[in-house]
Amino acid sequence: MKRHIDTPLTKEKVKEINAGDYVYITGTIYTARDAAHLRMYDSINNKKELPVNIDNQIIYYLGPTPAREGQVIGSAGPTTSSRMDKYTPALIERGMTGMIGKGKRSKEVIEAMKKNTAVYFAAVGGAGALLSKCIKSAEVIAYDDLGTEAIRKLYVENLPVIAVIDCKGNNIYER
Amino acid sequence: MRTVHTDTIIKAIKEMCIEANYILSDDISDRIIQAESEETNIIGKEILGQLVENMKIAKEDMIPICQDTGMTTVFIKIGQDVHIEGMFLEDAVNEGIRQGYDEGYLRKSVVGDPIKRVNTGDNTPGIIHYEIIKGEDIIITVAPKGFGSENMSRVYMLKPADGIEGVKEAVIETVKLAGPNACPPVVVGVGIGGNFEKCTYLAKKALTRNINTPSQTEYIAELEKELLEKINSLDIGPGGLGGKTTALAVNIETYPTHIAGLPVAVNMCCHVNRHISRVI
Ligand code: SF4
Numbered sequence: 001m002k003r004h005i006d007t008p009l010t011k012e013k014v015k016e017i018n019a020g021d022y023v024y025i026t027g028t029i030y031t032a033r034d035a036a037h038l039r040m041y042d043s044i045n046n047k048k049e050l051p052v053n054i055d056n057q058i059i060y061y062l063g064p065t066p067a068r069e070g071q072v073i074g075s076a077g078p079t080t081s082s083r084m085d086k087y088t089p090a091l092i093e094r095g096m097t098g099m100i101g102k103g104k105r106s107k108e109v110i111e112a113m114k115k116n117t118a119v120y121f122a123a124v125g126g127a128g129a130l131l132s133k134c135i136k137s138a139e140v141i142a143y144d145d146l147g148t149e150a151i152r153k154l155y156v157e158n159l160p161v162i163a164v165i166d167c168k169g170n171n172i173y174e175r
Numbered sequence: 176m177r178t179v180h181t182d183t184i185i186k187a188i189k190e191m192c193i194e195a196n197y198i199l200s201d202d203i204s205d206r207i208i209q210a211e212s213e214e215t216n217i218i219g220k221e222i223l224g225q226l227v228e229n230m231k232i233a234k235e236d237m238i239p240i241c242q243d244t245g246m247t248t249v250f251i252k253i254g255q256d257v258h259i260e261g262m263f264l265e266d267a268v269n270e271g272i273r274q275g276y277d278e279g280y281l282r283k284s285v286v287g288d289p290i291k292r293v294n295t296g297d298n299t300p301g302i303i304h305y306e307i308i309k310g311e312d313i314i315i316t317v318a319p320k321g322f323g324s325e326n327m328s329r330v331y332m333l334k335p336a337d338g339i340e341g342v343k344e345a346v347i348e349t350v351k352l353a354g355p356n357a358c359p360p361v362v363v364g365v366g367i368g369g370n371f372e373k374c375t376y377l378a379k380k381a382l383t384r385n386i387n388t389p390s391q392t393e394y395i396a397e398l399e400k401e402l403l404e405k406i407n408s409l410d411i412g413p414g415g416l417g418g419k420t421t422a423l424a425v426n427i428e429t430y431p432t433h434i435a436g437l438p439v440a441v442n443m444c445c446h447v448n449r450h451i452s453r454v455i
Contacts (some may be wrong), residue, residue, distance in 0.1 A: 022221075036413075043351070049442070057223065060243065063243075064242050065239045065242050065244060065280055065282040066282070067357070068280050070235065072240070072333065074238060074239060074280055074282070075240070075241060075242040075244075075282075076237040076242055077242050077243075079242075079243065079323065080323045080326065080356050084357065102355060102356070102414070102415075103354070103356035104354060104355060104356060116319075118216055122227045122414060124226070124229075124356045124414055125323060125355075125358030125445065126229070126241045126445050126447045127225045127229040127241075128238070128239065128241045129229050129230075129232040129236065129239065129240060130228050130229040132238055135270070146294075147283060147296070148283065148294075149410055154228060160225070161413075162218070164416075171232070173354065173415055175417060
């Protein structure tokens with residue numbers, strides 16, 4: 001089924017989403033990939049503040065290409081999520097409710113999603129030009145030194161994703 | 176003896192890095208368009224439709240097809256009657272990559288040390304394969320390769336007794352394990368024979384062959400066809416969400432090998448299979 005959701009993504013909204021739904025996301029989301037995850041994970045382990053409040057937020061596993069003059073962002077599709085698996089349960093425990101990436105997730109991630117009410121979306125891998133059109137603003141807000149891997153705050157309009165694993169653990173990759 | 180200046184090589188590599196990342200070759204793009212019209216799975220068809228639209232936006236608005244603009248593999252065939260003047264050739268190749276990734280607004284995805292992992296900031300160094308050929312030409316192929324699919328690639332040191340059935344199992348197993356991670360529909364490059372490193376080189380090289388040109392060896396061409404059919408019946412589908420378009424093509428390259436071995440490498444590539452060649 002098709003549904004439109006606005007961020008922040010509260011747990012009540014997460015509960016309504018079922019695996020297989022086409023979801024169009026509007027609102028603020030954050031990007032982070034390997035290097036930013038490692039830093040956030042270290043911050044959590046060292047009991048330090050995270051650079052963003054991830055409570056009820058969605059993280060998009062994305063490292064974009066540089067924007068040309070007049071563009072908000074360059075190509076902006078998902079990267080493979082499984083590389084983030086090691087760090088993800090800790091972020092879900094901290095309140096993150098949504099993730100956008102591509103590919104399979106570990107048992108540990110799915111367990112954390114069920115326990116804490118979170119959803120995993122896939123965007124289409126290799127459709128970065130198309131997806132960039134839904135991004136209306138982009139701003140680096142942390143880990144500037146990481147270049148493409150910095151954390152960005154994005155404002156997206158109707159970003160098309162598919163709910164692959166819902167908060168009940170239903171998984172449309174496992175058919 | 177013909178003389179070629181490295182400035183010519185730098186410029187060619189720069190331009191090829193840019194073009195490869197914005198425009199897919201016709202064989203790949205035509206096959207994606209054809210797959211969209213033939214796919215019967217609803218989600219699969221929807222995803223292929225997004226890929227067709229994506230290619231159009233990439234070309235018209237000059238936005239790279241995919242944000243992972245890859246680590247740059249460069250194959251250079253150098254005629255033995257060519258003299259190269261100017262700078263050191265390897266530096267010239269990397270300069271071409273540097274300029275291409277800068278001027279082309281491409282992502283810098285290379286870290287200088289595999290453990291310490293600090294980004295080199297200009298996507299260099301590339302992976303360069305030299306080959307000496309007869310004559311006075313220099314033939315350059317630039318193939319930027321994303322790592323979502325690279326990470327799902329595998330090498331098998333099979334036994335001779337495993338034979339062609341063993342090869343088939345290895346390819347199918349690799350595609351299954353890759354599942355949605357390699358951004359299907361995929362192109363599968365297979366290297367059979369040689370030794371440990373030669374088979375991986377062959378698999379990479381196979382990915383640069385036009386997907387409408389089958390292997391020149393008849394039984395290998397049949398194997399390519401059979402494997403493609405088998406892969407497309409796995410129901411992995413576009414994005415891994417189901418359908419009959421799991422692979423666009425299987426390309427196989429072979430080489431003689433040792434009496435005791437049957438090395439097989441499977442280099443997975445996504446539908447953004449970028450490669451472009453020029454003769455200088
Ligand atoms: S595997 Fe290919 S399509 Fe997917 S993100 Fe990497 S480069 Fe892009």
